[in-house]
Amino acid sequence: MGAGDGILPQGPLSGAVGGTVKFTTSLRPTQTPFLSVSWSFKGVNIITSTSVNITDPGHANRITLDRATGSLELRNLVLEDSGEYTVTIIPDGGLQTDGRITLNVYGGSAVVYLVMLNYVAPITGVTISSPAAVLIEDKSSTNLTCEASGSISSTVWMKDGKSLYSSNRVSFSVDNRVVFIQPVHSSDRGTYQCQASNPVSTMTAAFNLTVNFGPHNVSIIGPSAAPLGQRVTLQCTAESVPPANFSWMFNGKETPVNNSVYIIEMLGAENTGNYTCLARNMVTTLENSTVLNLKAVLQAVRLKVLPEVTGHRGLDVLLPCELIEGTKDNITQVQWDFQRAKEENKTMIIVFNTQFGLNISESPLKDRLNMEKQSLMIRDVQMKDSGLYTCSISTFPSGSFQEKTKLIVQEQRPLSPEVISTVVIAVVLLMAILASLAYFIIIRRGSSIRPVDIDTSDLVMDVARPSVARNEDVVYSDVKLKTSRDAKPPLSRKGTKTVNDDVTYAEVVVLHRQPQ
Incomplete structure (x- = not known):
């Protein structure tokens, strides 16, 4: 039996027919992947991994390579898998490392005999333990220990289902059974998994790590301007564990509101000003705040468009866009953008600026566009013109506003209800005239x-x-x-x-x- 060499543990490894073994290296995941990982069996290459994996057909569905550590898993063992395995790893910017180990595969009564001799004890009772402590971001440190009964050949750590790598704050013990995190950060919270393996068994345990942090990114969701007499709702949000406590100030003075929502039932001139939301974390003892300046307008400025417009191929179509304003806002620019279905980016097709005039951009629509006030006219509309059109209007002093209209182009234009009604009325009138004429002729003949x-x-x-x-x-x-x-x-x-x-x-x- 050969002995392990270099980056592989001392062997031999033992496995049962139909079972699974894992050749685990002593390497830990690095920030940059290895340039090359190659495994051979009895001098014949079974897998080489660079930018792609090249696998021996006889092992194609039975092996899995961990590119982060170079470890190899071999499944559905047969007696012919017994022999010497070698690994060669070339790191990025480092020296080549090698290792070799012998695998013995047993079947039938030999497996029972190996278990009885305690060559390989199945793994049971895998758990993750951590010191009982309240962890505070950037102030506390912790460690996670993987514990199990049985013969542990390898230990692999994962976080939220992904491999856990070492960093300037995360490190591992020599046997890889302990993870050290110092200091903890908010990004360290989540579910950690420890997978303990040996040639005859694998078992995984999970542990949820909580890190107290915040409040971060405090913000107020709500309008900065609203019509007088309207109901206004301001909501304060913050990223915090545990959830933050909120309080409000208005124009520098405390208010009786002590939750995340501030409601103004009817906005008046006396309600305009600066609203401050203060968020506090009772565990971290940290607090943070943000301010929103609320103004009043006579009527909210908005755009009026049609959600959907239907055009017919070869005819002209108008996409209405109208600025509904309560104050004397001055329009400084009107712009239309076009976005075809299933396309992420929209394209500016026409813009009017009070200073620079009208400009029509290069597009399949260029020679067929015109602007009527703020509305968009498309001449000789085509099927490819279907899509989403965005009307954007810039005003002073209220700012910019935009709304979207969906244009649907159809092949033929159906008769409208008005046209159908006109045709029916004309037919009825014609029949009445013919009936009156016939009656008149009959009466004249009778009287003669x-x-x-x-x-x-x-x-x-x-x-x-x-x-x-x-x-x-x-x-x-x-x-x-x-x-x-x-x-x-x-x-x-x-x-x-x-x-x-x-x-x-x-x-x-x-x-x-x-x-x-």
Whole structure:
């Protein structure tokens, strides 16, 4: 059996068929990674790691390399894995280091025999202990100790699931079972994990480290200007463990408010001024403060835009933007920015400055843009123009304001409800006119048929003369007047004039009734 050499522990290592072993180096993680880590088995390279990992196909799914320490884990052991393993590590700016160790893999009754002889005792009862103390940032120091029962071959430390490295404040004991932190910082708080391993077992323990600090980054969330008569809420925040206690001052005088929220139910002129939030940490005994100057305006200055505008390809579209102001603010600049969907950065496409005038930036929209007051006009809108448009207006003395409008471009423009209503009304009116005309024609035709009286005592019908009704059944026909030069005048009765107009007589059929 070979002995460990250099950066590897004294061997041999023992493992069971189907089990896992870890070749743990004595190296600790460094600030810069190693230039190269290479492991060989019986003189054949099984993995080399530089900027990439090159792994022997026979070990591809069975080994894991820890680039921070050079340690190697070998899983699913078989009897053929027995033999000598060597490691070569080239650090960044250091000398090459080497190590070798022998692995013996046992199967069947040999494994039971090894356990009985206590060659490898399974790890149990892993815990992390730390001195009981209240830790204060930059004032206290501490250490974490990994304890376990059994034969410990290696100990690995992690914090919040990531490998723990040494630094100017963090160091490790020789056997890597103790972590020293001096002094503690707020960034040291979190969950620490200790992983103890040997060839036949691995066990992990966790410990939550609390560091008291702060208050840091005290700030007041709330408006710096608000309309008179409006309800105003100011909220004070601070980074602190434990949570900070808050108090408020107004224009240098203490107030009865002793929590993080200060509420002004109705803002008046007497409520304007400097509001100071004071945060105190009762453990660290530190305090910090910040000030907000609250002003009153007649009406809040704001921008009025449409959240969403729909345009149609080939037509013009207007994106409204209007400054709603309560005070006599002067507009100094109007700017529009464009951001396509799924793009993080927005691009300035047009800007108007009262001093420098209108400027249209280079973009696919350049030749199709215009500004109508603060609103944006896009001519011949295209599908690619869809996206988010931001209207920014700078004023004096209120400052700058901005709102966003989403433009959606569609292929075809549907008929509006107004157009549909107009078409329906036109169709109804046309049908009414046609119905009235038809009714008028029918009435005129009906009124042109006149009854004809027949006097059977004469053989000639005089249409102009009333006659006495007979009992004969008469079939009437329309009488049409037309000029006829060959027609003879009718026989005239006594006392009547002869009519010189030509008349064409229709045939009249007289049916005599049988006497009853």
